[in-house]
Amino acid sequence: MNRYRIIVIVLMVILSACTTNKAIVKHDELAQYSDYRSLAKEKYGVNVEFNFNSDSTFVLCQKVISRDALNPNQVREFFVFDTKNNRIIYEDKMANAKVAWYNKTQLLITRRKGFIEDEVDTGKRSYVLDLYSKNKIIQP
Structure with a gap:
């Protein structure tokens, strides 16, 4: 026992x-991971694109996707890193999207629908994402 x-x-x-x-x-x-480059490399591998905002307080890190004809619905993976506080403030992944800086604290996200049913419809939908409030502002 x-x-x-x-x-x-x-x-x-x-x-x-x-x-x-x-x-x-x-x-x-x-x-x-206090360095955004090492964090991006760990998450996405070596094919990463870095875009700073106008005052270099944030950096948009995006996985570079290949233009594969077999898969037109490519997934865009990205995060926004705060260079002053050394932390990720926003992270997302979405299909058929283009992400760019709108101003120094907002991202312009443009998405394309998978199926376009109307000839007049371009299939593109854009919105602005505020990084502080995390609110989406719909573009007309």
């Missing part, structure tokens, strides 16, 4: 030590 208790106690100590180490590793991983 004593062996059983000793084995259970040893296993509990080992398991609790493992969970503590994981938390420390996660903290160290966050510390290494």
Whole structure:
């Protein structure tokens, strides 16, 4: 009976030590991403495009997508990194989208519908995304 208790106690100590180490590793991983370039490389690989806003307080990091004819509905993955506070303030992925700076705190996002049913309809829908409020402002 004593062996059983000793084995259970040893296993509990080992398991609790493992969970503590994981938390420390996660903290160290966050510390290494104070640079937006290393974070973008980790998320998207080597094909990343960086675009700063007008006063260089934010950088738009987008995964460069290939123009594959077999898949016209390409997914655009991107995030906006705050260079002063070293953190991601917005992140998203969406199909058939183009993302660009509208002004220094807003993004212009243009999406194209997959199927266009009307000849007059261009299929494009644009909106401005405010990075502080996270509100969408619909473009006419």
